[in-house]
Amino acid sequence: MARKRMTEMPHHENEIAQVLIPEEVLQARVAELGAQISADYVGRDVFIVAILKGAFIFLADLIRHLTVPHEIHFMAISSYGGRATQSSGVVRILMDLEASPEGRDVLIVEDIIDSGRTLDYITRNLRTRNPASLRICTLLDKPERREVEIPLDYVGFEIPNEFVVGYGLDFDEHYRNLPYIGVLKPEVTGEET
Numbered sequence: 001m002a003r004k005r006m007t008e009m010p011h012h013e014n015e016i017a018q019v020l021i022p023e024e025v026l027q028a029r030v031a032e033l034g035a036q037i038s039a040d041y042v043g044r045d046v047f048i049v050a051i052l053k054g055a056f057i058f059l060a061d062l063i064r065h066l067t068v069p070h071e072i073h074f075m076a077i078s079s080y081g082g083r084a085t086q087s088s089g090v091v092r093i094l095m096d097l098e099a100s101p102e103g104r105d106v107l108i109v110e111d112i113i114d115s116g117r118t119l120d121y122i123t124r125n126l127r128t129r130n131p132a133s134l135r136i137c138t139l140l141d142k143p144e145r146r147e148v149e150i151p152l153d154y155v156g157f158e159i160p161n162e163f164v165v166g167y168g169l170d171f172d173e174h175y176r177n178l179p180y181i182g183v184l185k186p187e188v189t190g191e192e193t
């Protein structure tokens with residue numbers, strides 16, 4: 001359940017300890033990813049599966065750099081039972097695809113891969129539906145935290161083991177609107193050591 005917090009500071013800027021990836025660096029890399037995907041999928045009609053909620057801003061920017069035909073589909077996934085800054089690895093589908101990916105060139109679009117458990121679940125689930133191909137595009141990759149090995153096809157940035165927000169990523173459902181990737185002050189996450 002999202003709590004109301006600090007509504008007097010709608011952009012939360014003074015809760016950010018550090019800007020890890022500035023807006024212009026993000027945008028340039030998203031454009032590169034779009035160009036790379038467009039080159040790799042020439043002649044194909046891509047079946048994009050974006051994972052809600054975190055991927056929505058990345059997706060919106062990425063598809064504006066695609067020059068190949070594509071459809072946008074969504075899955076909503078929830079991991080539960082963990083702390084707010086860590087996924088638990090227990091995953092369930094809140095909203096499934098409304099179309100079949102069978103025989104399609106599926107490209108999963110995620111905001112971040114952390115333990116890898118969410119993507120491991122999603123890829124195993126989608127493979128049972130017999131796509132022609134299945135690739136993964138993630139904006140952020142936190143390899144230090146990996147518990148399940150996942151082959152990643154397109155990675156925007158590898159980042160250190162810091163809890164990050166912005167550009168779609170949240171803490172307690174907030175901060176998704178920040179145009180950059182930032183690190184929250186430890187007093188905000190309550191994870192000071």
Ligand code: PRP
Nearest residue numbers: 052053054087112113114115116117118
């Ligand atoms: C984030 C992210 C991935 C998952 C990655 O989702 O979007 O789906 O965690 O973590 P993992 O690799 O350890 O499984 P989150 O649960 O924060 O939900 P949200 O996208 O709705 O904010």
